[in-house]
Amino acid sequence: MDWGKQNRMARILRPENGRGVWLAVDHGYFLGPTRKLEEPRKTIEPLLPYCEALFVTRGVLRTSVDPNTSTPIVLRVSGGSSVVGKDLADEGVTTSIREAIRLNATAVGLSIFVGSEYESQTLKNLANLVNEAEEFGLPVLAVTAVGKELEKRDARFLSLSCRIAAELGATVVKTYHCEGFEKVVAGCPVPIVIAGGPKMETELQVFEITYNAVQNGASGVDMGRNIWQNDSPLGMIKGIRAIVHENATTKQALEIYNSVKSGKLLPTGSETLWDLIQKQLKGFGFQLRQTKYGPISVFYDDKRILRIWLRKRFVSVKTDVPVKTGWTAIQDEKEMTKILDPVLKRLAKS
Ligand code: 5RP
DSSP states (O other): OOHHHHHHHHHHSBTTTTBEEEEEOOTHHHHOSOTTOSSHHHHHTTTGGGOSEEEEOHHHHHHHSOTTOOSOEEEEOEEOOOTTSSOTTOOEEOSOHHHHHHTTOSEEEEEEOTTSTTHHHHHHHHHHHHHHHHHTTOOEEEEEOOTTOGGGOSHHHHHHHHHHHHHTTOSEEEEOOOTTHHHHHHTOSSOEEEOOOSOOSOHHHHHHHHHHHHHTTOOEEEEOHHHHTSSOHHHHHHHHHHHHHHOOOHHHHHHHHHHHHHTOOOOOTTOOHHHHHHHHHHTTTOOBOOBTTBSSEEEEOTTSEEEEEBSSOEEEEEOOSOOOSEEEEOOOHHHHHHHHHHHHHHHHHO
16 A cells, blocks of 8 residues: 555554544535534534544535644545435535545545445446545545435345445445444455444444444444434443444443443442543543552642643643642542542543
8 A cells, every 4th residue: 555545544543453433424415404413513523532533525624623623534525415305326526636635634435325226326436536536645435325225234235335345446435234244344355434324222222333343343433423413422432432442342331421421430349440440531532551659640739730640641620639749649449539520520521
């Protein structure tokens, strides 16, 4: 793979595990102002720090995404049909590669509609897009769309669609999870990310498909409605991140979800203090670090600001805990709970 393309891929699928959590917010291109995406900026902003990439059209990118973001953009470049029109499959390429480069997109994405009246048209869209994108080292995401025919999402159909997408040159394929998903992965020589589809009834269902997909070889998710149509989008994305990046179980993801949603610390059970805090922070993308000060080091300064040393940065919170200036190793669970509570509340809001 060319250096540029490889480098772009490394930005959207983490090189250390080949996985990524992408946030799909492209729905307006055929659904209009769909529920909870009426004002895209409001939906996107709080979730942006928690995804490896944002899947978005140029219109929403320009109007609703902070250009100072460091989150890579996978630009949706197909469209031309709507949910009330004759056929959703009748798509063309709507955005040029020149425009994608102008927008500093890391990759471009379009839908293919295998088995539809517009199969050939959309497959040729993909092939032509790959021809153009390859010239500039831009990866191409192919979405194996089913339009309104959700029942099409079985292993036979998705294997066929994913394989065709890869054969035509897609760098990554976005598809659905299904029974026998491992067969879909086995037949597709490029990485697969999964969509969530329409909002499911429970959070657990979403965590289950994510877990099963990843366990069966998916490289992550490119998910939309099941994150931002939830009552706690932050809880969802953090639970999903734990599954994708930390190999968390569905139960752990649900615990993260519930703790983010309620802003409370998890019940302790029989876990060690270290395990408990690791788990709490996992969903926030942080990890505690062993230091010479003890298993968990916290720092109070004279302004009663608590700092916990985390891998990526200090988290500071104002606390009412009686302070002792300097580094302290916290060993006691009760004390840590008291300290972590405001930290988690703050992180849940951030
Ligand atoms: C339809 C799409 C959607 O626009 C979207 O990206 C899907 O995300 P989700 O199903 O998770 O809401 O690609 O084919």
